[in-house]
Amino acid sequence: MEPKTRLEVTKKQANAIREVVKATKYIGPPYGNLSEVRREDAKDVLELFLDERVSGDVYTLPRPFSLQSVAAYIEGHMAESVAGEGLLMCSRNENGQIISLVDIQFWPELSACEFGGVIAYAYQSQSFGSKGIVELCNWVFEVVGIKLLVMTTSLKNVRSQKILTRIGFTQMGEIESVRPDGQTRRSLYWELEKD
Numbered sequence: 001m002e003p004k005t006r007l008e009v010t011k012k013q014a015n016a017i018r019e020v021v022k023a024t025k026y027i028g029p030p031y032g033n034l035s036e037v038r039r040e041d042a043k044d045v046l047e048l049f050l051d052e053r054v055s056g057d058v059y060t061l062p063r064p065f066s067l068q069s070v071a072a073y074i075e076g077h078m079a080e081s082v083a084g085e086g087l088l089m090c091s092r093n094e095n096g097q098i099i100s101l102v103d104i105q106f107w108p109e110l111s112a113c114e115f116g117g118v119i120a121y122a123y124q125s126q127s128f129g130s131k132g133i134v135e136l137c138n139w140v141f142e143v144v145g146i147k148l149l150v151m152t153t154s155l156k157n158v159r160s161q162k163i164l165t166r167i168g169f170t171q172m173g174e175i176e177s178v179r180p181d182g183q184t185r186r187s188l189y190w191e192l193e194k195d
């Protein structure tokens, strides 16, 4: 997936975005409490994904799920982080257990990024998603220097659609999303420009 809107960005602006992404290992208050997912988290992440109430609606996840596919997914994001083009961040509960995961894809040359996220089932529908997405929008706009946010949601994902509508995203038609296992699904495509 690539942004539909193509903003003009100078090389200097794109490089500045890359440098912030490369340096990010933790996103703290007031933008959340997210740390980078590590190799040793693979087992916990796999457990999260194996619950279809968590992963069922997200097309970017490394299907079919196995310790190997999840480890490669984490490794791939570590490489994206080094290039300043992606981050895989998580939040934990008081026991250190991962309770949410967010995958952020950056297009520095377009000053754009996309989020994909999941919340553990026990923590869903308690406003964590609403709060977390607002905090991340603020972080990418205010700290990273992003000017365009793009998102996709499945046609039936009412919660995500409500969150994006309330924040002020514009719904810009449908696209075909392709999962890593080759399955396709129709998605709603959304954009939000800074200001």
Ligand SMILES: CC(C)(COP(=O)(O)OP(=O)(O)OC[C@H]1O[C@@H](n2cnc3c(N)ncnc32)[C@H](O)[C@@H]1OP(=O)(O)O)[C@@H](O)C(=O)NCCC(=O)NCCS
Binding pocket: 053, 054, 055, 056, 057, 058, 116, 117, 118, 119, 120, 123, 124, 125, 126, 127, 128, 129, 130, 131, 152, 153, 154, 157, 158, 159, 160, 162, 163, 166
């Ligand atoms: C989608 C997801 C991120 C939403 O986060 P959340 O914390 O569960 O949702 P919230 O409690 O913030 O609720 C968001 C909105 O949905 C509404 N809502 C909550 N539960 C609902 C339900 N079961 N049915 C319909 N609406 C519901 C809320 O009232 C709120 O709407 P409002 O802004 O009009 O008040 C989270 O449920 C999740 O991770 N789901 C599984 C993975 C997924 O779908 N990821 C998103 C891919 S784009």
